[in-house]
Amino acid sequence: QVQLVESGGGLVQAGGSLRLSCAASGRTSSRYAMGWFRQAPGKEREFVARITRSGGNTAYADSVKGRFTISRDNTNNTVYLQMNSLKPEDTAVYYCAASSGRSYPLTTGEYNYWGQGTQVTVSS
Numbered sequence: 305q306v307q308l309v310e311s312g313g314g315l316v317q318a319g320g321s322l323r324l325s326c327a328a329s330g331r332t333s334s335r336y337a338m339g340w341f342r343q344a345p346g347k348e349r350e351f352v353a354r355i356t357r358s359g360g361n362t363a364y365a366d367s368v369k370g371r372f373t374i375s376r377d378n379t380n381n382t383v384y385l386q387m388n389s390l391k392p393e394d395t396a397v398y399y400c401a402a403s404s405g406r407s408y409p410l411t412t413g414e415y416n417y418w419g420q421g422t423q424v425t426v427s428s
Contacts (some may be wrong), residue, residue, distance in 0.1 A: 312422060
């Protein structure tokens with residue numbers, strides 16, 4: 305089992321940047337594909353980005369492609385989401401997730417473990 309704790313959220317103006325971190329404890333995060341999801345008020349949780357166990361393959365939602373970058377440091381059991389050129393529509397609670405059974409998970413149902421989320425608010 306793995307425990308996930310996100311940090312780095314906050315309030316930023318449109319066009320700004322934030323870097324989210326997800327610290328994993330328990331079983332080493334290198335055993336898991338990792339993902340970031342987000343959920344805005346009144347909307348379903350949606351996929352943002354995913355990285356494979358080794359970090360060699362990444363995937364992004366079309367809405368963030370070219371602006372967000374997912375990375376991982378398996379030595380320190382941490383996954384990052386660098387968010388640049390932020391837009392008001394990026395406002396949401398961002399969740400880190402871990403998948404033990406899938407190599408290329410993209411949907412919420414493919415992830416076993418979830419963090420508590422961190423709020424990102426982008427003002428116009």
